[in-house]
Every structure is written in C-alpha cells, then in structure tokens.
Amino acid sequence: MKPPKKIDGLDVVLFAENNDLVEYKDNIDLFVDNTRISESEYLAICKEVLGQKNILLVFCDKQLSIKGIIKLDSVEQGFDIAENSYKGISANWVENKIIVKSEEKSAYEINECSFCDKPSRDVERLYGSQRSLICNECIEYFSALLKTDSGG
Numbered sequence: 001m002k003p004p005k006k007i008d009g010l011d012v013v014l015f016a017e018n019n020d021l022v023e024y025k026d027n028i029d030l031f032v033d034n035t036r037i038s039e040s041e042y043l044a045i046c047k048e049v050l051g052q053k054n055i056l057l058v059f060c061d062k063q064l065s066i067k068g069i070i071k072l073d074s075v076e077q078g079f080d081i082a083e084n085s086y087k088g089i090s091a092n093w094v095e096n097k098i099i100v101k102s103e104e105k106s107a108y109e110i111n112e113c114s115f116c117d118k119p120s121r122d123v124e125r126l127y128g129s130q131r132s133l134i135c136n137e138c139i140e141y142f143s144a145l146l147k148t149d150s151g152g
C-alpha cells in the first residue's frame with residue numbers, strides 16, 4: 001500500500017505496514033478510553049500541521065482510522081518505539097513521496113530526460129543544464145524533425 005498523504009488531517013511523513021515479516025511484541029502501553037490499543041495494521045509518523053507542530057507516531061487499523069497516537073521528540077524515537085513492539089517493521093518505513101517531491105530538485109538530481117522521462121541508465125547520454133536535460137535519443141529525434149521541416 002502506498003503511503004496516504006494524510007491520515008485524519010495529519011500530514012504523513014513516513015508510513016509502515018505491519019505485514020507478515022513483522023513480529024508483534026505487544027510492548028506499547030497505550031490506552032485510549034481506558035482500553036489498551038491492540039495490534040495495528042499500519043503505523044505512520046505524522047506532523048501535526050496546526051498548533052504545536054508535534055511529531056506523532058500514529059497507529060491505524062485497516063481502514064486507516066486512528067487507534068492511538070504517541071507524541072514523539074524525534075522521528076528516530078518513533079522508529080525505536082515502533083521496532084520495540086513491531087519487530088522488523090524498521091524495514092517497512094516508506095517516506096511519503098508527495099512531501100519529498102515538494103522540495104524542488106534540480107534536473108541533475110532527477111537525472112532523467114526532460115522530454116521522454118527516460119532515466120540516465122536507459123540512455124547513452126544526457127545533455128543539458130541545471131534546469132532540464134535531454135537524452136541522445138531525443139536529440140536524434142528532434143534533429144530529424146528539424147531536417148524534415150527545413151528540407152520540405
């Protein structure tokens with residue numbers, strides 16, 4: 001499952017699935033309405049947008065409804081708490097691409113042709129500037145097009 005952008009209004013930074021590779025240890029004493037929360041399907045590390053801008057470890061059921069929340073001092077603390085009760089879940093954390101993407105990347109970091117989107121490993125060469133890149137295949141294509149247009 002892809003990380004959701006939001007869970008109940010909270011921005012999801014990291015998302016992990018409690019799958020077959022995870023061993024549930026039941027080490028989290030988290031009570032909601034006097035009931036200790038049970039094993040959760042999904043864990044998320046979220047940022048509270050309004051108010052205190054807290055980092056939160058969020059436990060969700062299959063429908064992504066929040067079962068319980070632990071306030072964190074750091075993302076690393078969230079990893080530790082999760083791993084302590086969900087052994088092996090550390091390998092399942094997925095960063096939310098939507099948030100990462102919003103930080104602007106230069107063409108060289110993206111490293112793919114701006115015209116056909118092929119990554120550098122799929123083409124012979126990429127030419128360009130900081131802002132955009134073009135691969136050798138697109139140069140050939142566009143130069144052939146240019147010849148056809150001018151030779152008309």
Ligand SMILES: [Zn+2]
Pocket residue numbers: 113114115116117118134135136137138139
């Ligand atoms: Zn290209």
